[in-house]
Amino acid sequence: MNEAAAATMPAQAPDDTWVPSTCALCYGNCSVLAHRVDGVVVKIEGNPESAVGKGRLCGKGVSGVMSHYDPNRLTRPLRRTNPKKGLDVDPGWKEITWEEALDEIATVLKRVRAEDPRKLLIQRTTTVLACFIPFKSFAAAFGTPNLSVAGALHCGNGSHLVSGIMHSSWSMVPDFEYCNYAIYFGASKGHSAGHAATSNMKLAADARVRGMKMVVVDPMANFAASKATEWVPLRVGTDASLALAMCNVIVHELGMFDAPYLQAKTNAPYLIGPDKLYVRDPATSKPLVWDAAAKTARLYTDAKPADMALEGEFEANGVCCQPAFQKLKDHLRKFTPEWAERITTVRAADIRRLATEFAREARIGSTIVVDGVTLPYRPVAAIAFRGPNGHMNSVYNFYAVELLNELVGSSNVVGGCLGYNAACAGYPGTGRLRYVPSAGPDGLMQVGIWMDYHFPYPIVESQVPRKIGLQDLFTMSMSSPFLGSDDQDDIWRKFDLPYRIEVMINWGTNALMSVSNRESAARAIEKYKFIVSIDLFETETTRFADIVLPDVGYLQQLDSRTSFPFFFCSMPGGRGDWSWTIRQPVLPPQGEQRPFQDVLFELADRLGIRGDLNATLNADLNLAPEYRLQGEHGYTWPEVCDAELKSNFGPEHGLEWFKEHGVISWPKKPEEVYWRPFVDARVPIYWEFLTSVHRNVAAIAEPRGLKIPREYYEPLPDFIPCRSHNCTKAEFDLYAFYYRDAIQTNSFTMENPWLDEAARLDPFSYTIAINAGTGRKKGLRDGQRVWVENEKGRKVKGRVKLTQAIHPEGLGIAACAGHWGDGMPVAKGKGVFFNELLEIDWEHCSPINLSLDLCVRVKVTPAEERT
Amino acid sequence: MTVRWDAVVRDNGFWSDPARPAQAAAVCDTSSPQRVQVWLFGSLASAVEERPITLHLESPFCVDQVIAELGRRYGVALLAKITTPAGTKARNCRIFVNGEPVRDTAAPVQAATTPAQIELVLLSALEGG
Numbered sequence: 004m005n006e007a008a009a010a011t012m013p014a015q016a017p018d019d020t021w022v023p024s025t026c027a028l029c030y031g032n033c034s035v036l037a038h039r040v041d042g043v044v045v046k047i048e049g050n051p052e053s054a055v056g057k058g059r060l061c062g063k064g065v066s067g068v069m070s071h072y073d074p075n076r077l078t079r080p081l082r083r084t085n086p087k088k089g090l091d092v093d094p095g096w097k098e099i100t101w102e103e104a105l106d107e108i109a110t111v112l113k114r115v116r117a118e119d120p121r122k123l124l125i126q127r128t129t130t131v132l133a134c135f136i137p138f139k140s141f142a143a144a145f146g147t148p149n150l151s152v153a154g155a156l157h158c159g160n161g162s163h164l165v166s167g168i169m170h171s172s173w174s175m176v177p178d179f180e181y182c183n184y185a186i187y188f189g190a191s192k193g194h195s196a197g198h199a200a201t202s203n204m205k206l207a208a209d210a211r212v213r214g215m216k217m218v219v220v221d222p223m224a225n226f227a228a229s230k231a232t233e234w235v236p237l238r239v240g241t242d243a244s245l246a247l248a249m250c251n252v253i254v255h256e257l258g259m260f261d262a263p264y265l266q267a268k269t270n271a272p273y274l275i276g277p278d279k280l281y282v283r284d285p286a287t288s289k290p291l292v293w294d295a296a297a298k299t300a301r302l303y304t305d306a307k308p309a310d311m312a313l314e315g316e317f318e319a320n321g322v323c324c325q326p327a328f329q330k331l332k333d334h335l336r337k338f339t340p341e342w343a344e345r346i347t348t349v350r351a352a353d354i355r356r357l358a359t360e361f362a363r364e365a366r367i368g369s370t371i372v373v374d375g376v377t378l379p380y381r382p383v384a385a386i387a388f389r390g391p392n393g394h395m396n397s398v399y400n401f402y403a404v405e406l407l408n409e410l411v412g413s414s415n416v417v418g419g420c421l422g423y424n425a426a427c428a429g430y431p432g433t434g435r436l437r438y439v440p441s442a443g444p445d446g447l448m449q450v451g452i453w454m455d456y457h458f459p460y461p462i463v464e465s466q467v468p469r470k471i472g473l474q475d476l477f478t479m480s481m482s483s484p485f486l487g488s489d490d491q492d493d494i495w496r497k498f499d500l501p502y503r504i505e506v507m508i509n510w511g512t513n514a515l516m517s518v519s520n521r522e523s524a525a526r527a528i529e530k531y532k533f534i535v536s537i538d539l540f541e542t543e544t545t546r547f548a549d550i551v552l553p554d555v556g557y558l559q560q561l562d563s564r565t566s567f568p569f570f571f572c573s574m575p576g577g578r579g580d581w582s583w584t585i586r587q588p589v590l591p592p593q594g595e596q597r598p599f600q601d602v603l604f605e606l607a608d609r610l611g612i613r614g615d616l617n618a619t620l621n622a623d624l625n626l627a628p629e630y631r632l633q634g635e636h637g638y639t640w641p642e643v644c645d646a647e648l649k650s651n652f653g654p655e656h657g658l659e660w661f662k663e664h665g666v667i668s669w670p671k672k673p674e675e676v677y678w679r680p681f682v683d684a685r686v687p688i689y690w691e692f693l694t695s696v697h698r699n700v701a702a703i704a705e706p707r708g709l710k711i712p713r714e715y716y717e718p719l720p721d722f723i724p725c726r727s728h729n730c731t732k733a734e735f736d737l738y739a740f741y742y743r744d745a746i747q748t749n750s751f752t753m754e755n756p757w758l759d760e761a762a763r764l765d766p767f768s769y770t771i772a773i774n775a776g777t778g779r780k781k782g783l784r785d786g787q788r789v790w791v792e793n794e795k796g797r798k799v800k801g802r803v804k805l806t807q808a809i810h811p812e813g814l815g816i817a818a819c820a821g822h823w824g825d826g827m828p829v830a831k832g833k834g835v836f837f838n839e840l841l842e843i844d845w846e847h848c849s850p851i852n853l854s855l856d857l858c859v860r861v862k863v864t865p866a867e868e869r870t
Numbered sequence: 871m872t873v874r875w876d877a878v879v880r881d882n883g884f885w886s887d888p889a890r891p892a893q894a895a896a897v898c899d900t901s902s903p904q905r906v907q908v909w910l911f912g913s914l915a916s917a918v919e920e921r922p923i924t925l926h927l928e929s930p931f932c933v934d935q936v937i938a939e940l941g942r943r944y945g946v947a948l949l950a951k952i953t954t955p956a957g958t959k960a961r962n963c964r965i966f967v968n969g970e971p972v973r974d975t976a977a978p979v980q981a982a983t984t985p986a987q988i989e990l991v992l993l994s995a996l997e998g999g
Binding site for chain 2: 146456619681
């Protein structure tokens with residue numbers, strides 16, 4: 004009997020217990036209390052003892068019990084009997100024993116590891132973060148660099164990169180407690196799922212009640228815009244234009260910028276030469292600034308910030324040069340509101356008004372006292388997230404939006420735009436978990452902590468790629484399209500990639516639905532010789548597996564870190580508490596389900612790599628010397644969790660303590676929340692490093708026939724149209740996009756019957772939103788079935804929902820719906836599968852960070868009604 | 871009036887005092903060669919037959935010298951995994967001396983035990999979402 008089963012056996016006493024744990028219906032990881040009565044979970048609520056959710060839980064969270072008790076859950080290991088794989092091919096599953104399954108998997112993995120360990124790809128879902136460390140450590144122990152987060156390509160190649168460079172964090176959020184004016188670009192923080200979802204909901208609601216003005220720039224007025232003071236509809240994918248025009252107004256028409264901030268905390272004073280690079284001191288190679296007091300060029304480390312010139316033209320090292328801010332100012336001149344109106348469709352007068360409101364409310368130069376500490380006060384924030392990310396120009400989209408914060412000095416100060424928890428002074432009892440941003444090369448900020456060792460800055464030097472995703476060439480990317488792109492073989496041949504993926508271990512991803520059109524995804528996955536899928540359900544992707552292993556769900560799972568790293572997805576920004584939370588089994592496995600961690604440990608033993616796995620876990624968990632895993636000892640997963648918890652919180656706070664309490668909390672200090680003034684590091688308002696990044700990438704790629712367009716690598720942001728903006732076919736007159744539905748998470752929750760019921764009641768969840776005026780012009784009516792077709796003839800069908808809440812040129816589809824497999828019968832046939840419209844190849848991804856273009860020009864035609 | 875950031879907030883030392891010292895001082899001051907055991911894990915391990923590898927280095931020595939010696943013995947293929955094209959330690963290569971993470975590879979290695987136990991682990995470098 005395993006530990007969870009023992010813990011939950013009714014024995015003789017009646018079982019009526021509230022168990023503290025962590026939700027996993029989205030990656031927000033809210034703290035929950037699960038009410039178990041006689042071995043059955045009857046209710047799930049938020050845990051008020053934790054800063055993660057603060058006692059709140061969303062509709063997905065409370066419905067988690069229905070996912071758990073879904074009779075379609077996998078409960079036995081399965082072996083494919085049909086060697087043929089493909090869309091709509093029956094795998095011919097046969098039940099096998101765990102011993103048979105593990106034997107076969109270990110035999111295959113041993114062979115592959117002996118040949119070339121890079122032939123193994125491990126792919127995991129982004130929904131449940133529990134898998135992050137165990138799979139990462141297993142991959143490193145095995146020796147493969149090929150890890151993938153399937154749907155992540157839609158998420159963070161732009162947003163996380165720019166948030167990392169400018170905020171030392173995974174994402175950004177208004178300081179709701181003090182912010183007076185927040186402008187959202189394609190973001191829904193505080194109004195939907197994901198990052199600190201339920202915590203932010205209260206913070207945002209309180210802020211609105213307090214009077215915070217919230218402006219939402221978005222092609223669709225859904226979760227955030229419906230609560231906003233003002234909705235600004237814009238043409239899909241043109242966020243950078245609007246933000247740059249607002250910057251133009253702030254700098255050129257209002258002349259309102261925070262000069263002392265720019266001097267002290269950015270590279271605005273660094274001198275730029277005619278080659279677009281810093282003018283450097285020949286002896287130290289440090290960038291020079293113009294010291295207006297001394298009337299000479301000096302090292303940026305030597306001049307007083309107040310003396311650093313921001314504007315003008317100077318001569319240094321024998322070349323004519325200008326401060327980076329002068330370059331920015333000149334660059335912004337062309338982005339007039341009138342220019343932006345033509346691109347975004349937002350009226351020039353409105354752009355001027357928004358810029359003026361933002362700059363005036365910034366209260367440049369003001370201070371405030373928080374908990375006895377005097378701090379800069381800039382109660383405005385410009386944030387961006389998923390919307391601007393889904394385009395080829397995602398880097399510039401985010402960079403342009405971020406310039407709004409930088410110009411007025413509202414970055415990581417009171418009331419401003421906060422990176423989520425970028426600095427933590429550590430747990431007071433042990434001093435561990437301490438991290439803080441610092442000055443890196445050229446004095447520019449580098450993160451204090453990151454999800455991996457591929458920090459956003461300094462940019463890693465490009466190499467001839469040896470990863471199938473090419474992230475070692477395109478080092479400003481994280482997720483890659485080349486795992487499923489139509490041109491992957493051509494790309495790999497160009498770079499003489501010396502191996503191909505033969506084996507995939509899939510954990511919980513449904514890559515057939517979450518990345519692009521299903522034919523492309525299927526073609527890519529069919530090439531793998533052997534697929535193991537560890538999953539809860541027989542998803543469309545799992546149907547391609549050779550062996551299926553039944554996993555436990557989040558109510559059966561143990562994980563020692565569900566809110567850490569704090570800068571990531573769970574912990575709200577702003578003041579309050581730090582909370583370290585765990586997930587623990589509330590219920591035993593059903594049938595023969597096993598925790599995936601046990602499976603990985605068992606495989607490590609069979610492969611003879613337990614010593615390697617212990618070493619990589621030591622490193623990934625950053626265990627203190629006294630708690631490190633030793634040699635090749637066969638630790639259990641609970642023992643590893645216990646080691647991590649004791650390592651961070653002392654011997655009295657091990658797994659048993661956390662099982663009882665669920666969470667340990669301690670208060671944040673003002674210097675942690677508003678760390679920016681205290682950290683001597685600068686952020687780039689001029690991305691000089693892109694010049695050399697382009698040189699390095701082009702030097703490797705262009706001789707091999709891959710042209711790297713220079714315009715994506717300029718030091719200052721611009722508006723670069725997506726392919727959809729350049730479509731000239733008159734009948735393709737709408738921009739299709741998808742949006743994250745607040746009541747769904749990726750493709751997974753579509754199977755949940757309560758959420759399905761909510762979606763069926765919602766007018767938008769399963770329909771195609773089209774502007775009412777546009778629809779009427781086309782002769783469309785509410786509820787009519789239509790085809791939506793892209794330029795290549797890929798098409799999806801669905802029912803129209805006419806609404807005023809979408810841009811006249813927009814076409815909005817919710818979430819990742821439209822399952823077709825039989826393994827998730829509640830989800831099957833519900834909603835519209837937007838990703839079917841997405842092409843995936845080099846032409847449709849960003850040549851700087853590999854963002855996939857998620858906006859598609861489409862035409863809409865009536866479909867025959869079903870009889 | 872615009873108030874200067876660098877005047878409003880003087881560094882109050884909040885972030886200047888790490889709660890835990892990064893590394894204790896070097897303790898090995900003998901002039902005789904020191905025996906070092908190097909443990910390579912994951913994809914680094916496949917490059918060598920033995921684990922641990924025993925090296926003899928003049929004392930005091932630093933981790934950079936250990937890396938250079940590994941490169942000399944096992945070739946550039948191993949070295950390319952540990953270091954960047956610029957020759958510095960790759961960020962995804964974690965190194966531990968007697969269980970303590972090494973932050974400065976040029977700093978003298980302390981040897982609280984003899985021989986010093988040095989671990990090199992190559993972790994995943996790129997992933998996102």
